[in-house]
Amino acid sequence: REEREKRPGVPVVAYVNTSAEVKALSDICCTSANAVRVVESLDTDRAYMVPDRNLAHYIQRFTKKKLEWWDGFCPTHDRLTPEEVLKAKEENPGSVFVCHPECRPEVVDLADHVCSTSGMYKFARSTSAKTIIVGTEMGILWRLKKENPDKKFVLPSKTLICPNMKLTTLEDVVESLREMKNIVTVPEDVREKAMVALERMLEVPRD
Structure with missing residues (x-):
């Protein structure tokens, strides 16, 4: 939220593996497969990518848009x-x-x-x-x-x-499905905002 406020008008592109809360604060989501297309689809010459600096650095090689990014990474x-x-x-x-x-x-x-x-x-x-x-x-x-x-x-x-x-095993999946346990719930206001970012990603044409 703080980084977004520092960059008014700059769209936030969130990796699809981020939390629902982060997606809700973003403008559009991306995957590693479609990130270049997503960035190129934006009608601005700048974008802020979260949370992976390495992915953002890679995407910068293929776009003339000026990218900034959160200093995170996949360990x-x-x-x-x-x-x-x-x-x-x-x-x-x-x-x-x-x-x-x-x-x-x-x-x-x-x-x-x-x-x-x-x-x-x-x-x-x-x-x-x-x-x-x-x-x-x-x-x-x-x-x-x-x-x-x-x-x-x-x-x-x-x-x-x-x-x-590796935390989740096949046995965990079977048990969760059989007993309908470990259900993930997301607040409705967060879900609605996060869904907007996801749907915008899905609207980007594929190759």
Whole structure:
């Protein structure tokens, strides 16, 4: 709220993984896959992005609009270092490196391809490379290996594990559905404002 008040007239773009309260204070949401299109859809020459500085820094490469951003980051993606990527490349000759735009700019600079999680599934299927170094949370590996049994997937760092994502287990999901427990409720005024930001994102044309 304070940052918005400092920038009257500047639209706030919130990553879709933010809380409902943050969305309610934002003008439009984005995902890592559509962030460039969302920013380009704005009828202003400036925008303020929250909460990930690395994603914002990446989007700035593809737009002439002046972006400012909240100095936050995804701890999992931000832990990956250029040194770890270079070591993985050295140990896997002929490999390609794909990473998420929430990685540090200096890591993104080393990537053969930068994309969202869904984009990584598409990239893995389409690339002719037989070894792919994956710069995102380790949970993606199961599906990548299942869909591409003839390819090798390498994590460049053992730190690419999100403790928050691992808090919820399949058993937790089953129990919640069976007993209808752990229900998330959002105040109606927050829901209505957050929905506006989400609906604006959905109105942005897709490629």
